[in-house]
Amino acid sequence: MEASGYSKWSSGPEEVSRGPWGLWERWGWRPLFIAIALVVAVVLWALVLSILFSKASTERQALLGGQDLLRTNASNQTAMLGVLKKEVGGCRNCCSETRAQLQTTRAELAETQRKLLQQESSLNELRERVTRDLAKAGEDRENIRSELFRALEAAKFGNSSCKVCPTSWLPFQGSCYFFSILRAKWEEAQQNCADAGAHLVIVGGLEEQGFLRRNSRGQEYWLGLRAVRLVRKIQRYQWMDGVQLSFSHWSQGEPNDARGREDCVMMLPTGLWNDTPCKGEKANWICEKRHSC
Ligand code: MMA
Numbered sequence: 001m002e003a004s005g006y007s008k009w010s011s012g013p014e015e016v017s018r019g020p021w022g023l024w025e026r027w028g029w030r031p032l033f034i035a036i037a038l039v040v041a042v043v044l045w046a047l048v049l050s051i052l053f054s055k056a057s058t059e060r061q062a063l064l065g066g067q068d069l070l071r072t073n074a075s076n077q078t079a080m081l082g083v084l085k086k087e088v089g090g091c092r093n094c095c096s097e098t099r100a101q102l103q104t105t106r107a108e109l110a111e112t113q114r115k116l117l118q119q120e121s122s123l124n125e126l127r128e129r130v131t132r133d134l135a136k137a138g139e140d141r142e143n144i145r146s147e148l149f150r151a152l153e154a155a156k157f158g159n160s161s162c163k164v165c166p167t168s169w170l171p172f173q174g175s176c177y178f179f180s181i182l183r184a185k186w187e188e189a190q191q192n193c194a195d196a197g198a199h200l201v202i203v204g205g206l207e208e209q210g211f212l213r214r215n216s217r218g219q220e221y222w223l224g225l226r227a228v229r230l231v232r233k234i235q236r237y238q239w240m241d242g243v244q245l246s247f248s249h250w251s252q253g254e255p256n257d258a259r260g261r262e263d264c265v266m267m268l269p270t271g272l273w274n275d276t277p278c279k280g281e282k283a284n285w286i287c288e289k290r291h292s293c
């Protein structure tokens with residue numbers, strides 16, 4: 001038989017040469033193309049891989065940088081935390097010092113308050129005692145005056161017979177009062193009272209003041225009250241018996257010592273008091289004396 005073969009792609013039988021050139025002739029350029037394609041593919045893969053690799057290494061570098069930054073930040077923050085802790089510790093110390101100081105101050109204040117309360121209570125006691133003593137002294141004074149007038153009356157009339165108040169004198173709380181019809185200057189009024197064994201009225205309080213006002217019949221009356229003046233300046237006001245003023249019933253704006261010469265005091269028709277010149281105008285007057293029994 002003749003050497004003959006059939007090509008896979010050929011439709012009919014084809015003659016194939018023998019030897020090395022025969023294979024070449026059979027396959028043609030196909031293996032070369034395949035090799036070249038392989039080489040190109042490998043080169044492309046290498047290229048892609050190198051690009052990917054370089055990208056990955058860049059990212060790794062960036063990550064490493066970020067890690068470094070984080071580490072630095074973390075160490076900075078740790079340092080700051082340390083400083084803060086120290087500060088908080090210091091603050092705690094200073095707070096406890098301040099608290100201790102505050103406690104000391106509070107204790108001192110409590111002590112001072114206790115002492116003040118003690119002093120206040122002793123002062124209150126003292127005030128009460130003084131008030132009691134003053135009231136007692138006032139009572140004694142009234143009794144002495146009453147005794148004095150009784151002795152005077154008894155000496156005058158040569159006996160100790162007892163009349164409550166003379167005719168046209170009004171009794172009130174242990175005293176007799178005379179409301180004058182006439183008018184006179186202060187000195188003259190006082191002399192009139194003295195002539196009757198009395199003195200210009202001494203107003204001891206609001207009740208007596210009310211009694212006087214109720215009987216004043218719209219007139220102005222001299223009271224037994226005068227200014228005590230030292231080198232033109234009024235020092236105080238003093239009743240006929242030498243006692244200083246405690247109760248007063250001044251009119252609005254009084255005593256004003258108008259023109260620097262108002263040494264005597266009168267009760268106005270309103271019942272309120274005004275200082276006025278002793279030798280200026282004339283006024284009615286009220287005498288007072290204690291009951292003679
Ligand atoms: C005014 C007033 C009184 C003063 C009298 C003197 C009328 O009242 O100034 O304070 O005592 O004048 O007349």
Ligand code: CA
Pocket residue numbers: 254255256257258262274275276
């Ligand atoms: Ca006056």
